[in-house]
Structures are given as C-alpha cells and as structure tokens.
Amino acid sequence: MSTPASSAVRTRFAPSPTGYLHLGGARTALFCWAFARHHNGVFVLRIEDTDLARSTPEAVQAILDGMAWLGMQPDEGPFYQMQRMDRYREVIAQMLEAGTAYHCYSSPEDVEVMRAKARAEGRKPRYDGTWRPEPGKTLPPVPEGRKPVVRFRNPQEGATGWHDIIKGPITIDNAELDDLVIARPDGTPTYNFCVVVDDWDMGITHVIRGDDHVNNTPRQINILRALGATIPEYGHLPMILGPDGEKLSKRHGAVSIMEYDTAGYLPEAMVNYLARLGWSHGNDELFTREQLVQWFDTHSLTKSAAQWDPKKLNWVNAHYIKQADNTDLAQRVAARIQSLGGDPQAVDLAAVMGLLKDRAETLNDLAEGAMLFCGPYTCADPDLLATHVDDAARGLLADFAAKAAALAEWDTESLDALIKTLLQEHGVKMPKLGIPLRLVVTGRKQTPSIGAVLAILGRERVLERLAAA
Template sequence: APAIRLKAPRDGETVVPDLVQGEVRVANAELDDMIILRSDGTPTYLHAVVVDDHDMGITHVIRGDDHLTNTFRQRMVYDAMRWPAPAFAHIPLIHGADGAKLSKRHGAVSVLEFREQGFLPEALCNYLLRLGWGHGDTEIIDRDAAAAIFDLRDVGRAASRMDYAKLTHINGVYLRAADDDRLTRDVLARLEQPEWGIVAERVRALMPALKERAKTLVELAESAAFLGRSPPLPFEPKAEAALTPEARAMLADLAGVLAETPFDAPALDAALRAYAERTGRKLGQVAQPLRAALTGSLTSPPIDATLAALGRAEALARVRASAHG
C-alpha cells in the first residue's frame, strides 16, 4: 500500500506572479516529490485543495504569506493537470508591538473577543484594512468606499504591527457617528437591562452626550451604568471627597431650585447658572458636587443633560439623598 508522490521537475525554476509580492521564483531543485495520495488512498491537503479550487472555479487565492511555499507545490498539481492557475495574493502577517507573530499574549485575536472588548465591526474592518493597505492619508474609510477603491496591488509587502491605541481611536470615531438606538441596545445588553422601561429611556435620552466621551462600547456602558442605579449610590473616592458639609448644604438648597425648574436641558442650564451667580459661586463649584450626587462620579456628560435624562423625581431623590448624607 504505497503512498503516491508527484515527481517534481529537477531543472529550471517555477515562477509565481503574485499580486502583492510581485514575481516570486524558486529553483525546482528545492521542491520535493510531494505526496498526493497517502498509503490509505486519501488525498493530502495540497492535492485536494487544488482540485477543489479548480472544480469551484476559484479565480483568486488570497492568504497569508506564510503559505507562499505551499503555492509552489500546488502549482505542480495545476501544471500536471494542465489547468490554468488562479491569481495568487499573499498578504503579510500581522505582528504584535514586539514584532513577533500576533498571538493571544498580544491581546484579542478573535472577532468575538474584539466584540466583548467593545469594538464596533465597522471600526475593526477599517483598522484592519488600513493596517496593510492605504489610500493616501485617508484614515477613516467605510466599507462602501473601501469596496470602490480597494486594489490588491496597493497592499504593502511588509508585516504590519497591531496598534491597539490606534484601533481604539478609530473605534471612538465610529462610535460618535453610530446610531443612538443601536448603541442604546448594546449598552442595555451589557448592563443586563431590558430594552424597555425607565432605564432604557434614560440611556437613550443621554446617549448623544454619553458617546462623545467613550472610545469603546465597554466604556460607554460603564459611563451609563449610573442611570440604572438607585440611591444610595456607590461613590468614587473623588466624588465622595467633593461632598463636603458645605457642598451637602448647597445641594439641599439647590434641590428646592430644581424642584421649581422645567426639566429640560436649556432650562436646567439657565437655572444652574443663575443659582451660581446668585450665591457667588463659579459654575463648577455648583456642578461638581451636583454631578457627584447624581452619578457617584466627577465625570459625566453635561450636567443639564444628565439631569434631564434622569428626570425630575429621580434627580431630586439623588440630590436629597446626598444632601442628607
């Protein structure tokens, strides 16, 4: 039960015109008599893939440049069968920041992991496209535009390095442009909240402001988490420090003002500015303790939008809870 080999030519060279690497040559003396049928009669991969591609009418084979050596062996099968070979394009590999082949230790390498880390699919596609291909200095290229101008001949030959900081930046650009309803659904899922009810209404109302600060969907969900909590809120250390006795007294006074103010962002902004001017405070001296009381943090979207999203009853409940310690 012998294995069947394909006799390789001994003289000359095999030339593969590659759409990325250019014309690649190898001396035939370096090619072995590769096995095409094992001793049990089953075909080897390098034999079967050629037959499969031929039968399916494959015109282009695009793969990593670590498969370039396989291409010369597959060409032997094409030539032996007198079949026209498809066009080949061998794409450089992606490396980590240390120059080594990308692996688990460099971070996410699975599409599902990128999703869990809060990256939008269109942002990841844009980043990976630009990782090995360029169109002038253009960084943000959506899929429709890329489909119109992409050409394999513009793919670089050198290996690229994965830069998560740049990916995160591009993701932030796409996040700010994304549909608010879509982002709201994702945030609610990450917060394990239903897509209806008061929390969903608050998240949707504040989404235009929330997404301006976030770089990933994880950050977006974290920044929206306070909208689903009830008093007493957990306070970050800096927020707790901002709630001094003087600040708590101010919040008690401010609650009365807010109770009489229409609960839309322009009216709330005007009321807070008027209160600050009337009490001889800077707006930040009013807004920061109020922000701490409302969110448990000193970072949030604009305070007027935050108040409006929470609504009168919830906002007053949080302010009064903080005012009374």
C-alpha cells in the same frame, strides 16, 4: 462539482478549523472579500477540515461567527473538504492512470534515511525518487503487507514561476521540489492536493493568502498543470507583527476576532482597521465599507509586514462610536449594561449614549458609563459628603430643589440656566454647587455635564434624592 464557466473574478477564503478566526485570517478573508466585491465577482468560503485530529465543530462555528460579525458573507459555501473525499480519490485515480502520480512504498523511516544521507552530503533533504517510474528503471520489490502512499510526479527540469500580485515575480527551480505525497497509505488526500482540486473545481481565479504559503505555490501550480487546469493568480500577504516588531501573539491581542466583539469594538471599525494593515488608499485612515470595496486593488497591498497597534484600533473605534446613531448605540450597549447588573430601560438610553459617546473608545466604556443612570443608586462616601456638603451647600441644594421643581421644562438647557442663576444669586463658583449636587444626586464626585445628567435622570428621581439628602 463542475468548473464554473464564468470568467468573473472568483476568490476564496479557506481556513482550517483548528482554532478560532484570528486577526491574520480575518484580514486575509477581508482582502479576498473586498477584491471579489470590487470586481463584482464571487467570494467563496471553504473549510479545510482534513486535519481530523485538530478540526472541531466549535472552531468551524467560531470561523462562521467571526465572518458574520465582520459582515463578510460568502457568495458560495461554506464547502467542507471532508465532504469531497470521493472527488479527491477520483482525481488521484486519474493521475495514477495518466502517469502523473505513482505509488511509493518507502516507509517514513526509509524517507528519513534518504534525507539524512542528503544532509550529510550537503544536499537538500528530500525523498530520492526510489519508486518514481522512469524508462528502463527497475523498481524495488514491493514490501509485503505495506500500503503505499501516492506521490505526485513533479517535473525535475526547469523552474516554476509566477507573477505574485503582491510580491512580484517569484521563481523556484523544480529540482528544489521533491515528489510530494498527495495521498496517505489509508487513501486520505493531503493538504496541497485537496487545495489544488478545490481551486480547480471551484474556478478560483485569484488566490490571496498569507506568505507562509509561498513554498506551497510552485507545488500546487505543477499539480494544476499536470491536471490541465487553469492556473489562478497568486498573491501572498506579509504577516502582521506586534507593536514590538515581533510576530503577533496572544500577548499582543492575537486572539479570536470575536473577543474584540466582547471587548466592545464595532465590526465596522475592525473592518476599517484591518484593511489598513497592509493596504492603503492614499492617506485615508477612515473609510466606509463601501469605500473599501470601491477603492480596493492589489496594487496598493504592501510587500512589507504590517504592525498591529492597539492604540490606533482604539482611535478608529472611538471615531465610529462618535459617528454612530444614538439609538443604534443604545441597542448595541443594552445587553452589556444588563451584564453589569444595570437596567437599560431605566432611562432614555439613546440620550445617555449621546452624552457619553464623545469620550468612549469601546462599547464597554459606554456600558460602564451608563451605569450612572442604569445601575442601582449608591450613596456617596460619608467622608466625601462631610467634606463637601456643609450647611452652606445644603442651603444651595435646598434652593436648587425648590426652583428646579418649578421649572416648566426639565431639560439640559433649563437646568444649566437655573444653575447659572443660582451661582450668581449666591455669589459662588460652580464647584460649590456642582460637587454637592453630584454627590447627593449621583453618589459620585465626578460625572459628565451635571445639567445633562440631571435631565436624563428625570425630575422625579432628582428631587427625590435631593429631598432624602
């Protein structure tokens, strides 16, 4: 892969497929995607799958599914590091030849002894440079049969600094950094090295990632300099905390992003909510994907940790449900109704969505509410019927059934008007008719507005159930 010639903004999201796409990863991907879109740049997806023991095809698919659900399709990729091994070995060979890397025959046990000695002397535990070539230095004899690692020859003087586009200036003394291993004894390259070659080859201009990578950044910058590569701009995002201020965990909802799909959250609501975790545009809480792209800049990313708030997510999701088109909601909810044992084609499902959506927080709420219309009819509890459907109520219901059968239009307005007329004629208040009507027609004591419920159920079904009662 050759370095792209364009000077356009190029960001990347580079997850390791050792698990699902979690909330923190999804937010990082969103910020990288929005930054690239804002600058008419390129968003690259790279799968860092060199951890063969933990990487799985299922985890790769979970990442791809999560990004597709959130609507963050990459412009390039996905690229897989395991398919780029020849390129990494090529660069390591060039570095060995240039003297910016060297073979090290110290065993892991040898290195642990070095670190223990440094700790005992009050120094930072690290590799001591035994095999680092220096002018006039005699290296130890090569241990027979031992395969070497390859170490990067890190600068020993000065400091490595960068202006972090989120945290501001950061500087780390090179003396704090030892000569890290860039290839294992079997020749496989290590994480920090693969990342550098990938960012170089893919022309990445801006690296936006979690602040657990801050310590990797000076190492990666020094390798890039040794390769004569352009240094990207770096920005490190603070972590997301749970509602209790502790690190986000499964008990807080730190699960696969696709579990939020299962739980009935809209992807547009999740994008809106994730964007507000560490980024803001004035006091705007609700905005479209297009507005996010238009407004997004790194100056508005906060330096402090964001806090996950399930109640706020539910509020955002409820807003998007209320704003959604009823027909679109019906299409999204149909499969959920089927999974509950209902028939989404039993009624005008769009009309059901219009009736229920103002009080729903999730698509699952809508599906459960829709079972009133789409699920099998179950007679009301006998005790409830005995309490509320007495002789007077039966007279009211009979009068309602006769006049409802003669209605010219079977709609909410006509049914509401009929109910109001009957209440006046019989001199009773709404519960005297409303509760018996609900119990007989729906099997439930409480429902949404009874006129709307009857309109959606339809004349034939309503009159049939009244006659049976």
